[in-house]
Amino acid sequence: MSTxxxxxxxxxxxxxxxxxxxARPGMLADFLADRDGFLGARLVRLPGDEWLDIVEWRSADDxxxxxxxxxxxxxxxxxxxxxxxxVSAEEGVLA
Numbered sequence: 258m259s260t261x262x263x264x265x266x267x268x269x270x271x272x273x274x275x276x277x278x279x280a281r282p283g284m285l286a287d288f289l290a291d292r293d294g295f296l297g298a299r300l301v302r303l304p305g306d307e308w309l310d311i312v313e314w315r316s317a318d319d320x321x322x323x324x325x326x327x328x329x330x331x332x333x334x335x336x337x338x339x340x341x342x343x344v345s346a347e348e349g350v351l352a
Contacts, residue, residue, distance in 0.1 A: 260351040261320045263312040266344040277339035283332025291330055294319025
């Protein structure tokens with residue numbers, strides 16, 4: 258099995274940045290508790306109020322199952338609620 262990488266670029270309004278960063282640990286804890294195959298995540302701050310979330314999954318199937326769940330837990334929903342705009346979402350495999 259190859260590690261699947263989720264690359265999600267999104268915008269957060271400047272006044273919501275602190276809330277987004279505060280919600281991040283709860284989102285990660287909910288992912289660890291509820292998402293089979295979740296390996297970890299890194300958040301990158303980009304120019305222009307944009308962020309890149311780099312999430313690693315054990316497999317493409319695990320990632321697909323996670324996507325189907327959406328914001329099903331409070332920590333995940335709180336993080337998602339801070340996002341103003343989805344810029345892009347991609348999936349790849351570690352080489």
